[in-house]
Ligand code: PEP
């Protein structure tokens with residue numbers, strides 16, 4: 230895979246004068262929760278609504294997502310708000326179900342990017358569609374594995390591609406949930422300057438009071454977009470409660486963020 234200008238065509242089609250924003254809850258919980266949050270985000274800088282319905286949890290026993298029923302809620306949220314809908318897919322069955330329900334954007338989670346067989350079957354199932362596919366970095370700081378995931382999709386003929394930087398696992402105790410290791414994303418950006426690069430400050434920080442700061446760092450590094458977990462009642466979220474912000478707080482964050490203008 231070589232860098233080429235066509236890589237960012239899909240992003241340019243949004244015709245935004247600000248970075249692309251993807252927002253919505255970590256997990257879809259109920260139909261009314263999905264609809265409430267989507268309506269709250271409708272008149273904002275958000276272009277794409279996210280919600281996990283299959284949740285790959287590190288350990289068993291946590292909430293593993295509502296499953297395919299959530300696709301119907303997202304379909305309704307799209308019809309009511311006009312927002313594009315994004316879900317995480319981890320295997321071919323997820324992709325097939327999401328395609329049947331008109332999902333627009335598919336993202337590959339950090340625990341799936343580490344698995345070439347899973348990425349390959351996702352790529353083959355999406356082949357021939359014109360869906361947007363975003364690849365999160367693998368949980369471990371391995372740039373080749375991250376690029377390899379993108380290449381599997383590219384080789385399957387998928388053209389609307391992007392990457393999401395969500396930080397890397399570490400055994401060390403740090404202020405981050407997943408350390409950013411900015412230099413890895415910057416190397417990817419240098420090698421593929423036209424491949425849209427999106428920052429996920431929610432999973433990097435794990436805490437809502439650091440979302441604005443890490444978002445600003447990403448914009449200062451010329452990232453193309455942000456994915457920010459947003460919930461109407463973050464403290465009672467069924468997953469990732471500490472890192473989600475309300476739609477109102479998200480809008481405040483946007484007001485404060487300084488977007489670097491393209492240098493002439
Ligand atoms: C998520 O986006 O909710 C998620 C599970 O993220 P990650 O794959 O980055 O851990």
Ligand code: MN
Nearest residue numbers: 255458468469
């Ligand atoms: Mn999450």
